[in-house]
Amino acid sequence: MRNFQPATLLRLHVCERDQYKGRAVHKCILERCRELHITRVSAVRAFEGYGGESEVHRSRLLRHNLPIVLTIIDTPEQIARLLPSVEEMIDTGMIAQSPIEMIAVNGRSAVQAAS
Numbered sequence: 001m002r003n004f005q006p007a008t009l010l011r012l013h014v015c016e017r018d019q020y021k022g023r024a025v026h027k028c029i030l031e032r033c034r035e036l037h038i039t040r041v042s043a044v045r046a047f048e049g050y051g052g053e054s055e056v057h058r059s060r061l062l063r064h065n066l067p068i069v070l071t072i073i074d075t076p077e078q079i080a081r082l083l084p085s086v087e088e089m090i091d092t093g094m095i096a097q098s099p100i101e102m103i104a105v106n107g108r109s110a111v112q113a114a115s
Contacts, residue, residue, distance in 0.1 A: 004101035007039075008079040010072040012086065013094040016045070017065045020089040026068045032085045033072060039104060040073040073102060 018025040026043050033041045046067040072082070079097070086095060 002103045002105075004103055006076065007073055007100050007102040008076045009098045009100045010070075010079050010082070010086075011096045011098075012070040012072070012090065013096075014068050014070070014090060015065050015093070016068060018091065018093065020091075025089050025091075025093075026070055028089050029070055029086060032089075033082065036078065036082055038072060038074045038078055038082060040071075042071045044069050044071070073100070 012026075012029065014025050016024070016026075020028045030041060030043060046069060048066075072079070074082075076099070083095075083097075
């Protein structure tokens, strides 16, 4: 049986049009995660959703501002290193953090979380 490792799940909710220094905020966050060698990151574009202002974001023929959810998983220490950058980049949206246990699987062998 494989052993679970303590980890932290960071979930970020932003929109397509959210910008940081003239670039899409989700791309800036992904780039920062790569710089810090974060273990796992996924960005998913939702087809509809709403946030704190209850404005529904959905795909329209000429205008798009769909929600994007970034899921980031790594050790608590790595997430703590990332959070200041994320907080600086996100102007509106949501940041959620949860302690989890993970097994990173690569083929048939489990790999340790990045330190």
